[in-house]
Amino acid sequence: MAQHGPRTRRQILRAALKRFANGGYAATSVQQIVDDAKVSKPALYYYFRDKAGLFQALVSEAHDERLQVVQQAAARGRDFRGQLVEILAALFDYFHQNRELTRIAFATAFAAPGEVPPDLLYLDRCQRNLEFIRSLIKRAQADGELGDRFDSRDLAYGFYGQAHLYIAAHLLMPDYRLNRRAAERIVDLFLTGAGAKKKRG
Amino acid sequence: MAQHGPRTRRQILRAALKRFANGGYAATSVQQIVDDAKVSKPALYYYFRDKAGLFQALVSEAHDERLQVVQQAAARGRDFRGQLVEILAALFDYFHQNRELTRIAFATAFAAPGEVPPDLLYLDRCQRNLEFIRSLIKRAQADGELGDRFDSRDLAYGFYGQAHLYIAAHLLMPDYRLNRRAAERIVDLFLTGAGAKKKRG
């Protein structure tokens, strides 16, 4: 039995993904994971240092993958609006195909500090994503594609916030479709505003 | 010792608030809470049916309070923009003064289903808040204060999404100030858009 090592590891990761996504970190026991993966507990501890190590392996992978998805999507966009649409559509598609990983990413981002194994990388990686968006915005402002009425930080927050509330809503209400048309609507709302008829001042 | 009942109950709730906010539900033990509150474990089980009951009492209270804050703020606004600014400023102020409750509210909203005691009221109450915002938007559209280029649902999501990302950011980075000026900036960004100079089509 010394040949199917990586397969066992993948089975453990897959079972852990399902359990952590549906039960959270603290409420999921190692026993449940190894039962699902049909391996023994020492098999898990052979591949991962401890429960926290298993979890971190899972989350790190998810964050890196997400950043890659965003960057590749941005590269596909011709102009600024196109970039935003591509990013949003890619994120929607990614999250649609990786619901459980998404669930974990959100849960850890908003979880209480002590709930999840302490790892400063989470915040770093979230901020790196935001900074990437912001850099796109700065460039668009420099190129004149985007006005400079608003600070690039506010704009990045605004866009990213809208995007993630939609994704969160998709988590809570799976029937709400997040496709390319939705992405275009959201980008336009962000770029041109809700459409207020001025009435004050 | 048959007179200071309510005080004990409050002490338990206060200790539970701190613990649940910093450690999450599953990772917080009943023992920690009663130690902090300087009461015995049966005292806790005298006032609350079980651990889940204690948690639900805490969260229900938080959600109701938040809805009240939003509704009162909306009543203060003269026009639509004023309503949005009041709502946002009130939310920022509330969250600033109730960081721990906020932390719990976010964590439960985004938590895995099995992490937190099952209670369908969470989703209901979140949606009720969103529906209230949407009703304001619908009215503004009917009154002509707001264009009808976008669906009221999209607008409600957009506005609420921006608001909550700021609040989430405030949780993660406490030094980022959320005051009335920030509220006005965010509302204007929502209403008039990022300011795209059209370049395509």
Next chain:
DNA sequence: CCATAAACCTACCGAACGGTAGGTAACAAA
């Protein structure tokens, strides 16, 4: 054919968990 290492296994550990049995002190009503 044997030694070594990888890849696990069964069986179990001490600690911590949520929750409770059973008793008690303090006041209220009778």
Next chain:
DNA sequence: TTTGTTACCTACCGTTCGGTAGGTTTATGG
């Protein structure tokens, strides 16, 4: 003075937790 109720207490229950000690099987290199 008794009785009942409220508001707890100490001590402990059975279960489950994360983690490990120590043995076993399988492939491989010499």
